[in-house]
Amino acid sequence: MEDELRALQESIEGLKRSLPVSDHHDSISEMQQRVGRIMSLVKSSGGRRSKVKELSAEVVDSNPYSRLMALQRMGIVENYERIRNFSVAIVGIGGVGSVAAEMLTRCGIGRLLLYDYDTVELANMNRLFFRPDQVGMTKTDAAVQTLSDINPDVVLESYSLNITTVKGFDTFIESLKRRKPEEDGRSSGVDLVLSCVDNYEARMVVNQACNELNQTWMESGVSEDAVSGHIQLLVPGETACFACAPPLVVASGVDERTLKREGVCAASLPTTMGVVAGLLVQNALKYLLKFGQVSPYLGYNSLKDYFPTMEMKPNPQCSNSACLERQKEYIQAKPARDALAKAKLEAESSSQTECPLHMDNEWNISVVDDSEAETSNHSRKPDALPEGLVRELPNADKYQEPPVSGGISAINDDLEELQRQLDALNSA
Amino acid sequence: MEDELRALQESIEGLKRSLPVSDHHDSISEMQQRVGRIMSLVKSSGGRRSKVKELSAEVVDSNPYSRLMALQRMGIVENYERIRNFSVAIVGIGGVGSVAAEMLTRCGIGRLLLYDYDTVELANMNRLFFRPDQVGMTKTDAAVQTLSDINPDVVLESYSLNITTVKGFDTFIESLKRRKPEEDGRSSGVDLVLSCVDNYEARMVVNQACNELNQTWMESGVSEDAVSGHIQLLVPGETACFACAPPLVVASGVDERTLKREGVCAASLPTTMGVVAGLLVQNALKYLLKFGQVSPYLGYNSLKDYFPTMEMKPNPQCSNSACLERQKEYIQAKPARDALAKAKLEAESSSQTECPLHMDNEWNISVVDDSEAETSNHSRKPDALPEGLVRELPNADKYQEPPVSGGISAINDDLEELQRQLDALNSA
Numbered sequence: 001m002e003d004e005l006r007a008l009q010e011s012i013e014g015l016k017r018s019l020p021v022s023d024h025h026d027s028i029s030e031m032q033q034r035v036g037r038i039m040s041l042v043k044s045s046g047g048r049r050s051k052v053k054e055l056s057a058e059v060v061d062s063n064p065y066s067r068l069m070a071l072q073r074m075g076i077v078e079n080y081e082r083i084r085n086f087s088v089a090i091v092g093i094g095g096v097g098s099v100a101a102e103m104l105t106r107c108g109i110g111r112l113l114l115y116d117y118d119t120v121e122l123a124n125m126n127r128l129f130f131r132p133d134q135v136g137m138t139k140t141d142a143a144v145q146t147l148s149d150i151n152p153d154v155v156l157e158s159y160s161l162n163i164t165t166v167k168g169f170d171t172f173i174e175s176l177k178r179r180k181p182e183e184d185g186r187s188s189g190v191d192l193v194l195s196c197v198d199n200y201e202a203r204m205v206v207n208q209a210c211n212e213l214n215q216t217w218m219e220s221g222v223s224e225d226a227v228s229g230h231i232q233l234l235v236p237g238e239t240a241c242f243a244c245a246p247p248l249v250v251a252s253g254v255d256e257r258t259l260k261r262e263g264v265c266a267a268s269l270p271t272t273m274g275v276v277a278g279l280l281v282q283n284a285l286k287y288l289l290k291f292g293q294v295s296p297y298l299g300y301n302s303l304k305d306y307f308p309t310m311e312m313k314p315n316p317q318c319s320n321s322a323c324l325e326r327q328k329e330y331i332q333a334k335p336a337r338d339a340l341a342k343a344k345l346e347a348e349s350s351s352q353t354e355c356p357l358h359m360d361n362e363w364n365i366s367v368v369d370d371s372e373a374e375t376s377n378h379s380r381k382p383d384a385l386p387e388g389l390v391r392e393l394p395n396a397d398k399y400q401e402p403p404v405s406g407g408i409s410a411i412n413d414d415l416e417e418l419q420r421q422l423d424a425l426n427s428a
Numbered sequence: 429m430e431d432e433l434r435a436l437q438e439s440i441e442g443l444k445r446s447l448p449v450s451d452h453h454d455s456i457s458e459m460q461q462r463v464g465r466i467m468s469l470v471k472s473s474g475g476r477r478s479k480v481k482e483l484s485a486e487v488v489d490s491n492p493y494s495r496l497m498a499l500q501r502m503g504i505v506e507n508y509e510r511i512r513n514f515s516v517a518i519v520g521i522g523g524v525g526s527v528a529a530e531m532l533t534r535c536g537i538g539r540l541l542l543y544d545y546d547t548v549e550l551a552n553m554n555r556l557f558f559r560p561d562q563v564g565m566t567k568t569d570a571a572v573q574t575l576s577d578i579n580p581d582v583v584l585e586s587y588s589l590n591i592t593t594v595k596g597f598d599t600f601i602e603s604l605k606r607r608k609p610e611e612d613g614r615s616s617g618v619d620l621v622l623s624c625v626d627n628y629e630a631r632m633v634v635n636q637a638c639n640e641l642n643q644t645w646m647e648s649g650v651s652e653d654a655v656s657g658h659i660q661l662l663v664p665g666e667t668a669c670f671a672c673a674p675p676l677v678v679a680s681g682v683d684e685r686t687l688k689r690e691g692v693c694a695a696s697l698p699t700t701m702g703v704v705a706g707l708l709v710q711n712a713l714k715y716l717l718k719f720g721q722v723s724p725y726l727g728y729n730s731l732k733d734y735f736p737t738m739e740m741k742p743n744p745q746c747s748n749s750a751c752l753e754r755q756k757e758y759i760q761a762k763p764a765r766d767a768l769a770k771a772k773l774e775a776e777s778s779s780q781t782e783c784p785l786h787m788d789n790e791w792n793i794s795v796v797d798d799s800e801a802e803t804s805n806h807s808r809k810p811d812a813l814p815e816g817l818v819r820e821l822p823n824a825d826k827y828q829e830p831p832v833s834g835g836i837s838a839i840n841d842d843l844e845e846l847q848r849q850l851d852a853l854n855s856a
Contacts, residue, residue: 004462030439067693073695074654074695106555107698224502227720265495270530271713274527274703278698281699282699282703286730307733
């Protein structure tokens with residue numbers, strides 16, 4: 001639009017020059033002012049921020065990363081800036097995938113690869129992310145449009161294709177493999193694949209690709225009645241793959257498309273999908289940035305706010321041959337894994353030096369030797385209390401002292417006085 | 429912008445008329461074409477859908493409510509269309525409140541009241557919803573801009589004010605009270621208040637207003653280290669109010685602003701805030717549309733994916749006098765509540781008629797009397813098996829039959845034969 005406006009400015013300028021001076025001068029300068037105003041309106045509505053070179057932790061309103069870098073100061077993440085080195089692929093840019101992509105974009109992920117073959121419809125407007133003015137665009141293009149405005153630092157790759165076709169699968173796996181020259185030696189060019197698709201066929205395809213590439217991935221799903229969902233971590237060879245314990249529809253070989261009835265659609269809610277996307281990307285951040293516990297499986301039953309968890313070992317009779325290969329490799333690598341874990345443990349225990357846990361001790365808290373403190377306590381005079389404290393009862397030593405002379409007779413006096421009062425009451 | 433463009437079109441038209449025919453004709457018609465193209469670009473980029481009169485369950489791509497109305501067909505919600513009758517107030521349009529507002533807008537809520545006094549900053553871009561081009565706008569105005577584009581059916585009210593000031597509180601409570609004429613008799617004009625603020629002072633103000641108006645509300649919060657959060661339901665008189673068990677900072681009367689240090693900000697993540705917003709609005713939908721179990725309290729610990737729940741009764745020594753009044757009313761209303769519950773239970777049990785639970789029985793499943801089935805089983809001949817089944821062992825009755833004649837001698841013959849073979853092997 002800005003190009004059109006600039007061309008219009010030039011046309012008006014040209015017209016002005018070709019007309020005799022003072023002829024129509026007012027109407028032309030009015031037109032020029034109008035175009036100027038439209039130009040500034042266009043510019044202000046498309047105001048994108050410029051790219052940043054380094055993530056700064058500076059606490060100023062203009063720093064889009066200050067609240068993320070604060071995770072380091074709070075001791076949650078050791079090195080947040082590493083996020084810029086990671087590539088994540090998201091398959092399925094629907095109700096879950098689009099929100100997952102936005103979350104990762106706002107977190108400042110390095111590179112996002114987006115896969116979908118669908119276009120935006122008004123029927124998608126009951127979930128977060130897409131806008132009515134994007135209806136008709138491919139979901140990947142619409143996502144790139146929105147995400148690049150939100151964070152120009154993220155490298156976005158858009159693949160509008162169906163991964164369940166032969167050609168689509170080839171492009172899918174080739175794009176996952178593509179990597180920077182310095183990453184040689186790895187079979188995959190991404191650090192994590194997030195599956196956010198809505199059918200089993202596509203899940204089996206993602207499973208196949210990740211088993212072949214030995215690529216860790218996370219799966220997500222939302223039920224047809226919109227009120228429950230789940231996320232799952234899949235590490236080839238180490239955990240169950242999607243084919244290790246396939247859903248009944250997959251195991252029985254039924255074409256799931258034949259199960260859908262004409263004029264009937266699944267329900268969906270922005271809440272359930274937002275929660276599942278949040279749990280998925282949180283798990284992805286924990287996995288990539290190494291904090292907290294990465295969940296192997298987490299369910300979400302929204303009717304009861306119940307969150308089941310479980311773990312699934314790979315199936316030695318899995319129907320997926322690439323899974324069986326990864327299982328074999330995982331078992332063969334056990335001695336090396338154990339040795340590494342042992343070495344790490346030893347290194348950690350030997351690195352525990354004498355320096356204090358918290359270097360900056362702003363409250364001046366210091367640790368005092370217990371035995372010394374006890375000794376000094378004992379040497380203190382028994383009746384010496386800290387300033388401002390008084391004893392409600394005499395201390396134990398006092399009770400063992402012989403009663404002061406006249407003590408007993410004083411008590412007797414009180415009893416005689418009480419007896420007198422009682423007699424007086426009775427006789428009254 | 430469209431007004432400016434229309435005025436520009438008229439100026440060009442006027443200029444064309446005032447010039448001699450054929451003079452500069454080409455350059456002017458070129459300018460007109462350019463303006464036409466800019467006009468269509470402006471219109472397409474601001475493409476808003478028109479309002480709908482009734483929520484339709486029709487399954488077509490152009491229906492923004494088809495996936496929500498499907499909740500009825502799935503048996504989750506009895507009457508989804510009721511959502512258009514509800515008014516919800518959201519206090520605090522930050523990382524949680526803005527996403528909650530978007531979710532309710534996409535669900536087609538009737539009316540949304542938005543309260544915040546802050547402006548959008550680049551430092552907010554690590555959470556969902558606001559866009560960099562909105563920097564500098566008030567959060568409520570920016571929210572109305574985005575939300576009205578997403579769903580023009582929702583009535584949006586924007587209050588850019590600080591509810592913790594005397595004037596702000598008055599406007600806050602007056603706006604909550606305002607209601608349609610047909611709603612007379614209620615003290616509040618909204619159905620639910622969602623608190624999404626980031627400080628205790630504002631929470632105490634929402635608490636005060638809701639106790640005064642006898643208004644049910646839900647509270648939400650995210651920890652300063654960005655990795656945990658919670659939601660809570662507060663029903664005046666019935667559950668604990670925010671002052672019944674106040675946080676230490678509130679109870680000790682410290683001004684929490686003095687606790688914040690210069691140059692230090694809280695961490696935040698779009699994931700945690702998205703999950704908390706999702707859980708909050710899901711609970712709100714369950715409360716408003718009467719499905720599932722409304723959670724009294726739900727925590728979210730993202731490091732361990734742990735979701736604690738609890739319930740809190742009101743404190744008879746609460747410092748909030750409006751809370752004490754509501755508690756008294758709640759206790760006094762107990763007999764009426766019990767009678768209503770009893771009547772409802774009786775009405776339900778008497779309405780259980782003879783018609784089947786599922787009217788449409790597409791699988792033709794029918795219930796057969798147990799006793800009859802057993803009788804017919806017994807009358808069946810013992811050796812009659814369903815077609816395709818064979819017995820691997822004779823049935824128990826057969827074992828009790830006397831062995832057939834010659835049975836024992838046949839076994840003896842086999843033993844003699846075996847003995848012969850063994851002898852032959854030994855002698856070999």
